[in-house]
Amino acid sequence: MSKKFRVGVIGAGIASRHLSGFSWNKEMFDVAVVCSLDEDRGAALCEEFGVPEYTQDAETMIARSDLDIIDICTPPGSHFALCRKAIEAGKHVICEKPLFGSIAEVDEMARIVARAEGPRLMPIFQYRYxxxxxxxxxxxxxxxxxxxxxxxxxxxxxxxxxxxxVPWRGKWATEFGGGLLGHAIHAHDMLNYVHGACAEIFSYGATLVNPIQVEDTAALSVKMKNGSLATLSMTLGSRKEISRLRFCFSDLVVESIVEPYTMGRDPWTFIAGTEAHQKRVDDALAGYVVKEDGYTRQFELFHHALTTGGQPPVTLEDARNSLELVTAAYHSQRTGVPTKLPILSDHPLYHSWLPEEERRQAAGA
Incomplete structure (x- = not known):
């Protein structure tokens, strides 16, 4: 019988979807406690999902010896500190997107995980599945x-x-960014998941829909390291909501459905250039074995990684690729020129992509 991991969940918003994913994997995970500053929401989640314990004390929960995994479902501003505490306490960590507020924090967390020699950190990109x-x-x-x-x-x-x-949304200091970071991040992760890292990005960004600090509309042109090109568009001002991905290869055109929040799911279309190749593609697709998707599948794969000693299905490098895309887009928007990747320690936005004024305020805090 495979090991069952005991989980402590921090947060009571998106945490409900995590709890659903754990509930579909009851033989792999046992959620022992929910931690939230909002007692009404936290207690309601405990009742809904049969979690035996509720607490408001994250630090004490993280230090508990009877927990294997800390699952972080809080607003972005708290992610890095909570991940650090959990890793240094010897816990495996699951953390929602956007993972952190800079490439520097991703690189620092990689060093923290390496020093800990055992704990694994898995960022969330459940749409992949x-x-x-x-x-x-x-x-x-x-x-x-x-x-x-x-x-x-x-x-x-x-x-x-x-x-x-919601007070923390729409502000640089607490949300870290707008639609590029918090909304399109999943679809853009699919770009990296399929094609690998980006090589260069040119971007326009604007705040057109709501009176907020961060962008709610953007257009990006991208060169990929594999030689292909991409165009990415994002707006939070579309009265008809869609998400659509279209991949053009020499032998195949692939299109997603347009349902905004489950665009990774079937039915996708796969159109080949010749009848003979279409048959090869169709024969391969006929052999595809359908599995769970979303959080359920990502958690299942995380369990497999923990029990076999492998890498998590989503890694810090995946999160770095995703946040590099965002960092490069913000830099291009502000400079008016294309931004090359990777984003290394000498890049002006390596330590933060926040605008200068917000960066100074954050430093003063």
Missing amino acids: GSGLQKLKMLIDLGLTGTPFLTTIETHWWRGADYYA
């Missing part, structure tokens, strides 16, 4: 797509004033 996207990954692995040419990704959602009534 939809069957449509997984079928594309399978076809790439089988050599059936050919050379990549162009990818287009649209994240066109709607967020009104009610969304920004």
Whole structure:
């Protein structure tokens, strides 16, 4: 029988989706405690998911010897400190997106994890595990797509004033960014998941929809390290919400569905250039084994990594690629020129992509 890991969850918002993912993997995980400063929401989650204990004391919870995993579902500003405390306490960590507020923090956390010699940290990118996207990954692995040419990704959602009534949203200091960081990040992770890292980014960004500090509309042109190109568009001002991914390869065109929040799921379309190649593709797709998706699948794969000693299904390097894309986009928006990647320690936004005024305020705090 495989090991069952005991989990402590911090947060009571997106945590509900994590608890659903754990509940579908009851033989792998036992959620022992929920920690939240909001007692009403925290206690309600405990009741809904049968979690036996509620607390408001994160530090004491992290230090408990009977917990194996700390699952961090709090606003972005608290992620780094909580991850550090949990890793240094010898716990494995799951942490929601956006992982941290700078490339420097990702690199520092990599050093913290390495020093700890055992604990694993897994960032959340659950959208990767939809069957449509997984079928594309399978076809790439089988050599059936050919050379990549162009990818287009649209994240066109709607967020009104009610969304920004939550105090930490829409502000550089607490949300770290706008739609590029908090909304399109999943679709853009799919770009890196399929094609690897970006090489250069040019971006326009604007705040057009709501009176907030951060961007809610952006357009990006991207060169990938594999030689292909990509165009990415994001707005939180689309009255009809869609997410769409389209991949053009020499031997195949792949299109996602347009459902805004589950675009990784079936039915995707896979159109080959010839009848003979279409048959090869269709035969391969017929052999695809459908698995769970979303948080359920990512947690299942994390369990496998922990029990076999492997790397988590989503790594710090994956989070770095994602945050590099955002950092480069912000730098390009402010300089008016393309930004090359990778973002290294000598880059002006390596330690923070916050605008200068917000950076000074954060330093003063």
